Amino acid sequence: MKGSVAFILVFVALSQATFVQQFEKLNRARNNFDGKIWAVVVAGSNGYYNYRHQADTCHAYQVLRNHGIPDEQIVVMMYDDVANSEENPTPGILINHPNGPDVYKGVPKDYTGKDVTPENFLNVLTGNSRAMLGTGSGKVIKSGPNDHVFVYFADHGAPGLIAFPTSELYKNDLNNAIETMHQRKRYKQLVLYVEACESGSMFDNLLKTDINVFATTAANPSESSYACYFDEKRKTYLGDRYSVSWLEDSDNENIEMETLHKQYEVTKKKTNTSHVMQYGDTTISHEIVGFFQGEKPSALNNAPLPPIYDDVPSPDVPIHILQRKIELATSHDDKLKYKVLLEKEQEIRRRISWTVKTIAFHSTEGDKELTELTTLSKPSLNDMECYKAAVQEFDNTCFELDDFEYGYRQIFVLGNLCDAGIPVEKIMSSIRIICH
Template sequence: MIRYAAGALSVLALSILAVAAHGRHHLLKLPAETRRFFSAADDDSEGTRWAVLFAGSNGYWNYRHQADVCHAYQILKKGGLKDENIIVFMYDDIANNSENPRPGVIINNPHGDDVYQGVPKDYVGDTVNAENFYAVILGNKTAVKGGSGKVVDSGPNDHIFIYYTDHGGPGILGTPAGPYIYANDLNDVLKQKHAAGTYKSLVFYLEACESGSIFEGLLPEGLNIYATTAANAVENSWGTYCPGDSPSPPPEYDTCLGDLYSIAWMEDSDVHNLRTETLKQQYELVKKRTANDNGEYGSHVMQYGDVKLNTDSLYLYIGTDPANDNFTFAVDNSLLPSSQAVNQRDADLLHFWHKFRKAAEGSDRKVEAQIQLAEAVAHRAHVDNSIKLICKFLFGIEKSHEVMNFIQPTGKPLVEDWSCIKTMVRTFEARCGALSQYGMKHMRAFANICNQGVEIEAMTEASAQACTTFPSNPWSSLHRGFSA
């Protein structure tokens, strides 16, 4: 039986491997040393720069998310932001993980330097959660539980940069602890921040599958918020620098080092003078690289909110590395897309497969990898089959597929009643186990269940019929709690 499972899993893994200006343009061109001398005065007139960096996952197979956040920190630090104005959320289980071939070191590029050194550990472990994220953005020190207590204590002339990277799904973003981040809650927080009058402008970079659904029909104009997302509301985002990719990570790494959209904006920021490069210029470069020449390994980067803010220079939000002061912006400075990329939701299977393939025959490591791969595949099948069965019970065999996959017109939010979708998710998880990072792909089905007016009693009964046993695997609600 185990040999049969291993063979089937090998076939699956191999198939995955195959898929596997209000800018400063009007400033005089002063020598670099002179510009740095006057930069303090510039900072006073522009207010303080604040940044919130959030990696929403844990587990070594999600290495890339914490690597992304650490790289972003290094860019901000070189850009002149102070640690007191940078708040970092990351589980912090990667650098010293037993799987990490370079203990204490995190890289975000096959030839990159250590990006982990010096990164503040403001919120780690279970303090990386939605409620702390909201409290930090709002500057609400009393609402923060655990961690360093740092919040965005901004004023009306300040500029805020928020960067999130992790798994997502329609209307939802992952967290390693506690309930997930729901689109309506996040947008409500942003509206509250605006109503408080505690920033001049805010930029939000968002890396996740279906990330466009977080702002689609929800983020209005007039808040002085400009958001870009790695994908539109209906497509996956992608990991990059993965085993089998070109360029690939060093051979001792069995995991993706970064995410395609995130790597695109950060590697652009590494090499350009951000005093003169605008948000729009970076958006165009990132869009081109992330689309991967419109191939099958890419997604559509989107803009939301007050798009007119994209004429601002990046310097207003993330500063600039003085070493790049004499660099001239050029479109051909952008790095080429990778030859392949890996669907965000398949990156864990890719890791387990390479771990299994490379481990010595008969070793504990090979057995562990086989179990991890088998559990992940079984969990996926359980979630997929359970939700399909629930929809058949609710809508009938002929109509269920249509209801599950219905997509709202562009510009409309995923669902009108967000309390309903949370109730339906919790009802499912109470009987069928946690959705997990993979199961978030089905959030559209839950939204459509609500949009069809299904009552909670009917959902409860259908879930009980579909799931006659409660799973006890690592993704069970018994271990990580509920998603809503």
């Protein structure tokens, strides 16, 4: 009995000591951070079947707002065509997990529709207010050398790029903007969370480790991210596995005490369908989450959440939605309609795959071995200017990527053609010939 009491006393003492150490560490960190927190949250997609991206982004806004970051220090970019879509059975409401609260209410509409572009995003991030005059709210990040900046992005991706509704943001352009911010002393520390397929390719072997930037991504440079939480009422996926993992952690944890490293580990453990990655200055991960998502304690959501379920690779979401609609259909006509749509989706995927392989064959002048290599391996993207030009030509001439998002799964071949040293003029000529 005495041994048990002694053990309990030692355990309590150790627990108290650990708490004191954490408290002292927090105070030291607070003494080193006396600036503001600025945030940019972006949903880069449109269309009701991409419901989850805008729900993720609205939820991110609610986390930041609930933890005390004022609206004037948060910029929201989203197409804003989902909440009030005729397909939404709860008009004006978005939820991010089953039976969850409305995350759409109160979200500012800084930039919507055609204003959600890579150029505007980079202008907002770098504080270029002159370029944003007359566009949306005109709001930009006005951060300085003592401030923290938090960026969250959710949408589709491909090697070396993340997608916006009508165009793409390439890894070089994003990293150049970050370096510009560093040179102009636009932040003390910058943290990015990126939800997209192959999102690791935006930073891998590129994001510097000495410019006070820490990034985590939903996937490594060569794999899909995953959607989750299929909702039978809304007939779409409510969230993305990586995003809901960190968002639900921020809802349920004391983020004014939790470190970024702990949140990364929690998110990594819960995201068991893809490899959550970290890049840049990983020492920043020992900072407090609240220094980037808001320091104000908020009422914790103690209601038990369901385990994350219904994970599907993000590129296959349209297929799975149609399959579920067929299962849920209560009339023969509806079943037939969805079967026809599913067949069309599968056919367009076959056409896109055939088109890209034929472009590769034409560009390599019928070299079967080289063609096979370009259609099997992931690109190094050693020639980004060639890759960008080829992707844009493919988007303009063959399949608009915002309408035919399966194309993002195939354009790696264009990167391989560039890596193989095939002149960009030859690749673009092949694209025009095949697609015309």
